[in-house]
Amino acid sequence: MSSGHQEVTGNVNSFNSFNVLTHNNIVNFVTETDAEGRQILQWLSPLEPQQRHQGVRTGRLDGVGHWVLETNEFRKWSDTEDGCNEPVLFGHGNPGVGKNASQVARLFV
Amino acid sequence: MIDSLCDRAREKDIAVIGFYCDFLAQQEQSTINILGAILKQLICRGGIPEHIREAFRKAKKEFGGRGLRLPDLVEITKKAIVSLPRVFFCIDALDESTPQHRRDLLESLREIVLVSANTRIFLTGRPHIEDEIMKHFGEVVRIPLSPTQDDIKGYLEMRLNRDTDPSAMDDKLRPDIMRIIPEKISEV
Numbered sequence: 001m002s003s004g005h006q007e008v009t010g011n012v013n014s015f016n017s018f019n020v021l022t023h024n025n026i027v028n029f030v031t032e033t034d035a036e037g038r039q040i041l042q043w044l045s046p047l048e049p050q051q052r053h054q055g056v057r058t059g060r061l062d063g064v065g066h067w068v069l070e071t072n073e074f075r076k077w078s079d080t081e082d083g084c085n086e087p088v089l090f091g092h093g094n095p096g097v098g099k100n101a102s103q104v105a106r107l108f109v
Numbered sequence: 110m111i112d113s114l115c116d117r118a119r120e121k122d123i124a125v126i127g128f129y130c131d132f133l134a135q136q137e138q139s140t141i142n143i144l145g146a147i148l149k150q151l152i153c154r155g156g157i158p159e160h161i162r163e164a165f166r167k168a169k170k171e172f173g174g175r176g177l178r179l180p181d182l183v184e185i186t187k188k189a190i191v192s193l194p195r196v197f198f199c200i201d202a203l204d205e206s207t208p209q210h211r212r213d214l215l216e217s218l219r220e221i222v223l224v225s226a227n228t229r230i231f232l233t234g235r236p237h238i239e240d241e242i243m244k245h246f247g248e249v250v251r252i253p254l255s256p257t258q259d260d261i262k263g264y265l266e267m268r269l270n271r272d273t274d275p276s277a278m279d280d281k282l283r284p285d286i287m288r289i290i291p292e293k294i295s296e297v
Contacts, residue, residue, distance in 0.1 A: 037157050040165045043177060045145025047138065049128045073252040078197070078229060087222045088249040090242055091233040 123195045126150045132205040140213035141179050143206075147198060148186045160188050183217045187224045196228045203242075204234035211238065215245040261291040 068074055068091070077089040126147050130138060152158060164185055168175045190196055198218070203211060222228045232242060233254060242249055265287060272278065 036162065036165070040157055040161060041149050043145075043165055043168070044149050044161075044182075045142045047128075047142050047146040049146050049150070068252065068254070071252060073250050077231075077250045086246070086248045086250050087226075087228060087230055088242060088246045089229070089231045089252060090239060090249045091231065091252050091254040092236040092239060093233070093254050 123197065124151060124193055125197045125199065127199045128201070130200065130202045130205040132202075135205070135207050135210070138206060138210065140210045140217065141177060141182060143200075143210070143214055144179070144182050144186060144217055145177060148182065148189060151186070151189050151193070151196070158189060161185055179213065179217065183220050186217075186221055190221060190225045190228060193225070194227060196225065197231065198228065199231045201233045203232050204238045208241075211241060215242060219245045258291050261294055262287060265290060 074089065077086065127150075128143055128146060130143075152161065164181065168177065200214075203214075206214065218230055222230065239249070239251070269278070269283060269286065
């Protein structure tokens with residue numbers, strides 16, 4: 001398994017350490033995990049979406065798309081205590097934008 | 110949006126999980142890999158639960174280490190999620206995954222939210238996948254995502270300020286860019 005780890009390191013989904021938010025602090029996940037823990041994470045998935053999020057973050061402008069958070073749709077959906085029965089919020093991009101629709105949508109996420 | 114949700118998560122006990130689908134990574138972004146990546150983020154909060162360690166040890170014994178199967182992964186994720194008070198999944202550009210991966214992912218997510226009423230899923234993608242989402246979830250809350258003129262201008266300013274070749278810019282080109290691009294995008 002450790003050799004598998006080595007192989008994966010270096011490709012797109014490399015298993016690097018990443019910071020994870022908990023409710024009150026930031027922990028470095030990998031250093032806190034034992035050898036078996038690292039194998040388990042690799043077993044669960046070789047993908048590392050945190051890295052991608054960091055990449056998107058650096059190419060993004062603060063404040064862009066924040067209007068979404070103020071919409072009734074978003075508020076209704078995100079407030080479970082208010083009794084919204086639909087668990088899914090679907091943010092759809094303009095079809096005319098073509099492939100850029102998802103890139104536009106990425107500004108918001 | 111993940112960051113905004115994370116800001117709120119700092120105040121309350123909320124888990125925010127993000128995943129970006131990428132057309133160029135369609136093969137490696139299989140349903141099982143996506144869901145596994147989601148689960149990894151979920152369990153990062155409190156260490157790896159014992160039931161997952163057990164499942165791993167069991168799989169390791171079989172055939173010298175069997176890979177995960179989707180139904181098992183869904184069950185593990187359900188177990189991991191029920192103890193969490195609130196979870197937000199944000200999956201972006203769902204239309205960039207293959208139709209089969211998308212179908213299996215939506216079905217898996219539906220099964221997961223059934224056991225956790227406080228889980229919320231934010232999906233983005235082109236409008237044509239709405240029918241597929243509806244097929245699994247019945248009703249959805251819809252929100253059109255298109256940048257405002259201010260969003261576009263702010264983004265252009267940032268990119269122009271970061272231009273590695275500022276000598277190519279002049280007093281006429283910059284205002285032209287700032288005027289024409291937001292206009293053109295609004296026409297699309």
